[in-house]
Amino acid sequence: MQLELLDKLRAQNPVIFNIANFVTVQDVANAVNAIGASPIMSNEIAEAEEIVRLASAVTVNIGCLTKQQIIHIKKVEDLARQYNKPIVFDPVAVGAVEYRYKIADKLLWDFHTSIIRGNIGEIAALGDFNWNSKGIDAGSGSGDIDEITAKTAQKYHCTVIASGPTDTISDGKRIAHIHNGSPLFKTHVGSGDMLTSIVTAFTAVTDDPFEAAQIGALVFSCAGQLVVQEHPNVGLGTFGMYLMDYLYKVKAADIEQIADFD
Ligand SMILES: Nc1ncnc2c1ncn2[C@@H]1O[C@H](COP(=O)(O)OP(=O)(O)OP(=O)(O)O)[C@@H](O)[C@H]1O
Ligand SMILES: Cc1ncsc1CCO
Ligand SMILES: [Mg+2]
Numbered sequence: 001m002q003l004e005l006l007d008k009l010r011a012q013n014p015v016i017f018n019i020a021n022f023v024t025v026q027d028v029a030n031a032v033n034a035i036g037a038s039p040i041m042s043n044e045i046a047e048a049e050e051i052v053r054l055a056s057a058v059t060v061n062i063g064c065l066t067k068q069q070i071i072h073i074k075k076v077e078d079l080a081r082q083y084n085k086p087i088v089f090d091p092v093a094v095g096a097v098e099y100r101y102k103i104a105d106k107l108l109w110d111f112h113t114s115i116i117r118g119n120i121g122e123i124a125a126l127g128d129f130n131w132n133s134k135g136i137d138a139g140s141g142s143g144d145i146d147e148i149t150a151k152t153a154q155k156y157h158c159t160v161i162a163s164g165p166t167d168t169i170s171d172g173k174r175i176a177h178i179h180n181g182s183p184l185f186k187t188h189v190g191s192g193d194m195l196t197s198i199v200t201a202f203t204a205v206t207d208d209p210f211e212a213a214q215i216g217a218l219v220f221s222c223a224g225q226l227v228v229q230e231h232p233n234v235g236l237g238t239f240g241m242y243l244m245d246y247l248y249k250v251k252a253a254d255i256e257q258i259a260d261f262d
Pocket of ligand 2: 021024063092193
């Protein structure tokens with residue numbers, strides 16, 4: 001794992017273009033900012049080309065999809081291909097809402113996506129596995145998470161992160177697991193959205209999406225774990241605030257001490 005990518009990210013401060021959802025947009029902007037990149041959100045097709053050009057990478061989050069936004073996403077993804085900017089895709093609730101599955105599946109076939117980051121319910125749906133997703137949450141299921149992650153990566157020819165108590169990452173051949181984190185992440189709506197855009201930030205400092213996925217997931221999970229280690233009585237509201245503090249101040253050396261991955 002290339003932990004030095006964290007310092008590289010902070011030194012370069014790349015601009016990250018986010019098509020966000022209106023529920024968590026500010027958390028995502030703050031998380032991207034805190035980790036050391038420069039977020040920009042946009043919903044306007046007329047400025048899409050300018051923003052794709054100035055950004056190093058693009059997040060597409062379908063959390064609050066509209067027909068107008070689908071047109072925007074297609075334009076942005078086409079521009080990202082033209083200007084060679086990596087796309088990281090967050091398939092919010094595709095396991096629970098068939099309409100979203102159909103839109104996401106088509107986008108993932110039509111445009112090359114570097115990384116898909118979802119919870120296991122979302123990743124299982126995209127990979128055509130049975131799983132009982134529950135709204136935006138992972139829900140429950142009994143499938144083999146390694147197999148689901150790898151097969152979904154093979155289906156779309158990209159890297160996939162299935163997040164959860166363990167983050168499982170595959171590019172279709174290789175598999176990695178990040179065991180760090182805290183159950184408090186689940187209590188903060190938007191943890192997944194923040195993770196997705198932090199992973200996008202790391203695609204700006206490495207050409208290997210599998211590496212970007214691993215380092216993004218490790219840094220994010222460790223920041224949350226450090227919050228709880230150093231503030232054992234933290235509640236779900238203050239967890240979100242501390243998480244921003246720790247995303248900003250966490251150092252590669254702190255992560256090295258607690259990193260738990262294989
Ligand atoms: N029980 C847990 N223990 C440790 N870490 C967890 C746990 N549950 C989730 N996480 C961490 O929370 C982050 C978000 O993952 P999660 O799978 O909850 O995303 P999500 O369902 O898309 O979230 P949201 O929809 O709220 O944005 C990841 O970094 C993951 O490692
Ligand atoms: C609660 C919620 N609804 C649509 S998006 C979202 C935030 C998590 O992605
Ligand atoms: Mg999510």
